[in-house]
Amino acid sequence: MADVLLNISxxxxxxxxxxxxxxxxxxxxxxxxxxxxxxxFGLPGGSQGLLVVNRHPASPHHKSVHRGDVSALMELxxxxxxxxxxxxxxxxxxxxxxxxxxxxxxxxGPASNERTVxxxxxxxxxVRFGCEADRPDALSISVGDREFREEAAGPxxxxxxxxxxxxxxxxxxxxxxxxIAGQTAVANQAAVRYLTGHQRELARRHGTHGTFAxxxxxxxxxxxxxxxxxxxxxxxxxxxxxxxAVPPARTG
Numbered sequence: 001m002a003d004v005l006l007n008i009s010x011x012x013x014x015x016x017x018x019x020x021x022x023x024x025x026x027x028x029x030x031x032x033x034x035x036x037x038x039x040x041f042g043l044p045g046g047s048q049g050l051l052v053v054n055r056h057p058a059s060p061h062h063k064s065v066h067r068g069d070v071s072a073l074m075e076l077x078x079x080x081x082x083x084x085x086x087x088x089x090x091x092x093x094x095x096x097x098x099x100x101x102x103x104x105x106x107x108x109g110p111a112s113n114e115r116t117v118x119x120x121x122x123x124x125x126x127v128r129f130g131c132e133a134d135r136p137d138a139l140s141i142s143v144g145d146r147e148f149r150e151e152a153a154g155p156x157x158x159x160x161x162x163x164x165x166x167x168x169x170x171x172x173x174x175x176x177x178x179x180i181a182g183q184t185a186v187a188n189q190a191a192v193r194y195l196t197g198h199q200r201e202l203a204r205r206h207g208t209h210g211t212f213a214x215x216x217x218x219x220x221x222x223x224x225x226x227x228x229x230x231x232x233x234x235x236x237x238x239x240x241x242x243x244x245a246v247p248p249a250r251t252g
Contacts, residue, residue: 038083040203042103042175049080050097051089052115054108054188063091068185068226069107072192076105079196092116100174107188109139109164109181119179123168124213124239129181139183141215143238148215150183158220162232163191166213166239167206176209182218190218190226206236213239 038044051073056064065073073089080087085103092106092113109129110117120127128142140149141162153159163182170177178195182188194216195202206212217232 034083036203036208037199038085039208040199041079041083041178043080043083043085045084047083047085047175048102049076049083049085049087050095050102050104051076051080051087052092052095052104052106052113053089054092054113054116057112066185068189072107072180072185072189075189075192075196076107079192080105099177100170100172103175104177105180106177107180107192109183113181116179116181119166119168119177120181123211124164124166124179126241127164127213127235127239129183141181141183143235146233146235146238148217148232153220153222158223161187161218161221163187163216163218163229164213164235165191165195165216167202167211169209169211184221186221186226187216187218190221190229191216193226194229205234211240212236 041049043049053065053073054069055062056066056069059066077087077089080103092108092115095115106113106115106119108116110120111129126143128140130140130142139161140147141164142148148162150161151157151159161183164179166179166181168177168179180188180191180195182191202212202214213235215232215235217230218226219228219230
């Protein structure tokens with residue numbers, strides 16, 4: 001009887017040790033993942049993340065925000081909070097702050113966000129947003145001879161739109177600027193979801209620090225919303241090159 005009790009006690013003790021060891025291992029993994037996330041986004045615990053909101057490009061009201069962009073802002077606020085940081089939302093035309101002191105998430109293309117215009121001129125001078133002469137309703141993002149044009153849905157195609165997603169590292173270090181510049185509000189939200197869902201992949205590909213610029217393709221935005229998004233091209237080298245010296249972009 002004593003041997004049975006001893007074996008039971010040893011079994012219970014072994015199970016308890018295994019459970020504690022497993023909990024500690026999972027806790028360590030979670031802390032490491034959280035630390036990597038904080039480092040990539042420049043959001044150490046207790047810091048502040050600046051969310052720069054764009055205006056609704058089709059609204060006559062200066063402070064109006066597209067509901068798709070409101071959803072994107074909410075997802076960015078959750079991202080900032082997941083890093084144990086505090087989100088602060090500021091209108092694009094009211095930001096009078098420098099760079100590097102706090103992480104920044106700038107939402108919207110240059111047609112709806114004045115700060116995006118400045119960021120593009122500062123670090124991505126080769127990137128152009130515009131409309132096509134033959135299709136003024138079709139927006140495009142171009143770098144050198146690469147062009148990403150919005151496509152309307154048709155009987156045999158779901159259509160697509162594009163977004164530029166960039167991480168801009170300030171000169172001399174400091175915390176980064178994340179630029180989320182889509183052709184539409186749906187593209188903005190899709191790019192936010194890609195950023196939050198592919199953070200580890202982006203960090204492996206581009207490093208925890210430094211500048212990168214990629215283009216994302218949003219498939220069937222009229223039918224699928226921001227849920228179907230895929231990598232289209234890495235434009236880092238092309239987008240940051242001086243005018244007249246644009247190398248080819250990398251796809252895949």
